[in-house]
Amino acid sequence: MILLHNAYLWQNGGCSASKKSIVIHDGLIEQIVTEPNPPLLSLKNKLDCGGAYVYPGFTDTHTHSFEGGLYSLGIDLSIVKNIQDILALIDLKYSKTAGTDPIFAWQFDEFSIAEARFPLIAELDSVSPDKPLILRRVDGHSCILNSAARKMVSGLDNYKEEILRGSYNDKAVHYFHGKLSEETILNAYHKASLLAMQGGFSGVHTMIGDANQSISHYQLLRDNLHQFPIKFTLYPQSFNIKAALDVGATRIGGCILADGSIGSSTAALLEPYNNSDSLGNLYQSDEFWGNFITQAHKHNLQVGVHCIGDRAITQINNIYKKLKDTDYRDLRHQLIHCELSNDSLIKDIKASGAVPVMQPNFDLLWGGKDGLYTRMLGEKRSLNMNRFSSMVRNSIRITGGSDWYITPMDIVQSIRAAMYHHNPNESLTHAQAVDIYTKNAAWLSGEENTLGSIKEGYQADFTVMSNALDDEAHIPHVVSVIRNGIIVYEA
Ligand SMILES: [Zn+2]
Ligand SMILES: [Zn+2]
Structure with missing residues (x-):
């Protein structure tokens, strides 16, 4: 006792x-x-x-703990002011990195440096001539490789762009993640676990693997859960239902992508981006998602899908709604991010019973009159981003996550971001903000009778x-x- x-x-x-x-x-x-x-x-x-x-x-219900842990052992570009700063950090890391191990740099945001652009391959080569270097944008949806790294990834020979986006981004990232030993993988999770506790979390939901790739990390982590002081809740981030069932998973998905991101102009919108006629991209057809989600549902797997733009959220939510009406099961399917929603979409989400897994830090970083959302979507639509309070007012159960490595695992920052939304109509109260990281988080994983309350x-x-x-x-x-x-x- x-x-x-x-x-x-x-x-x-x-x-x-x-x-x-x-x-x-x-x-x-x-x-x-x-x-x-x-x-x-x-x-x-x-x-x-x-x-x-x-x-x-507190439980953070959406992280990429492997990537976050791995990258935390690499170069953090969130503080750089210009290209010269970036090259200086790489130069320093280059001198400290043994052999030809890849160098990972992350948290890069071209809009927060003086030149407002990615570094050039030639610039990266000047400081890392022979070690592979991968530099990822803050949202994870684009990256650039130096020449040494670019040579290693097959299928890039005929690709003309220096910056890799979409499937080229995924291919490059997956290639380098696939090169790591089990020890490095577990070390990455240990680093994640430590950072989670420093940020105030005793539990973390973590996405494992890339959509079309193996989920071998899943088994490794599942078999080593006892090693970690925090409670990891695992998501096989895969389209392979059989593989997920074979490893004993009770859920499937995570950031399997219905669309991209606002910053990369790839989130799928119902109305075009500001000063553009682009509607962004739906990455898969309605038929594809209908088949995948229905199959997972029939196997009693909770499904999570990354959807940011209103067109992508609608695409996924419609499938959840149809399943609720035709084959109801208490699976608590997830709309991950669920950033842009008008009032009628919020009603539709209420009707589908889906759980928006939302990121208060996104508003903190990208909300407001001068923020990325206003720049990309215009002021009016920026007010319809990350609508925490509207969701709660409509009796939708939402949860909170950092999407770490995209934003920090930091309970103080996250709770305050939820309480002080740039759009005051979307601010949560202290109690509502605590709930999304405690009671609601426990409910998301079906543990509301044992976790999340004192x-x-x-x-x-x-x-x-x-x-x-x-x-x-x-x-x-x-x-x-x-x-x-x-x-x-x-x-
Ligand atoms: Zn994510
Ligand atoms: Zn995502």
């Missing part, structure tokens, strides 16, 4: 007014008592929270914060993360 005490607890949508204690037995919450309660203080194992705020362990009988998974997450006067920070009653991380 363990006594966690001297804490304010998150219960029933708020922090308790007085301090409370939790008696933990076998990793479960056995009893919750209002302090002072002297008899319990005689317990040997005590965890004094020092007046901190204890929330249910209640007797529930798992003793907690995130301990220095202050309440809506504390205006003091920015809260993560104090510790507890899983099954055991401290797995301390700041």
